[in-house]
Amino acid sequence: MNRKSPAHRRPGRRAAVAAGLVLAVGLGVSTQVSAQASVHAPAKSSAAASQSVSGTSGQVVTRVADFYGAxxxxxxxYTDPDATLxxxxRKHYLTPDFAKRLAAWEKKNGADGVLRAQNVPRKWTVTDNGAAGNGxxxxxxxTFxxxxxAQKIKLFVLVERYNHIVDIGTTSNR
Structure with missing residues (x-):
């Protein structure tokens, strides 16, 4: 018989090696879990820690949020505003009639008509307010x-059934 043949190997040694491997793997896993548990993860209650934005194709709230975000x-x-964009x-989201009325409002008030302000907001939220007339x-x-x-301005954006903005005002259309 050859010393390396399976018949010549000691079964006790094989079991000891297997037990040692299991123990080593077990200790490695438990050590790793302990190490991970001791690492402090950022608090999930923090708004900056986990943030998501979602939307639904064809949904009015998503469309308005997309417009305002872009x-x-x-x-x-401020270093490179994109007037072309x-x-x-405006051409894509606003009706032509409203775009004309908005330009007249801007000329009269010396402010951006979409934002109803001269500055750019720091943040914004978009909320569904339901049906209003035919839109x-x-x-x-x-929020500025x-x-x-901090100052907040609430705008009421009226969207027609073909998903174009027909009015932006400071009072509700309902």
Missing amino acids: YIDAIGD ETVL HEVIVTL GSGET
């Missing part, structure tokens, strides 16, 4: 500044 991004980059967004109303809340000096 619009604020386009004009909010601003124009394209749908969405509330856009813009931060801390104790």
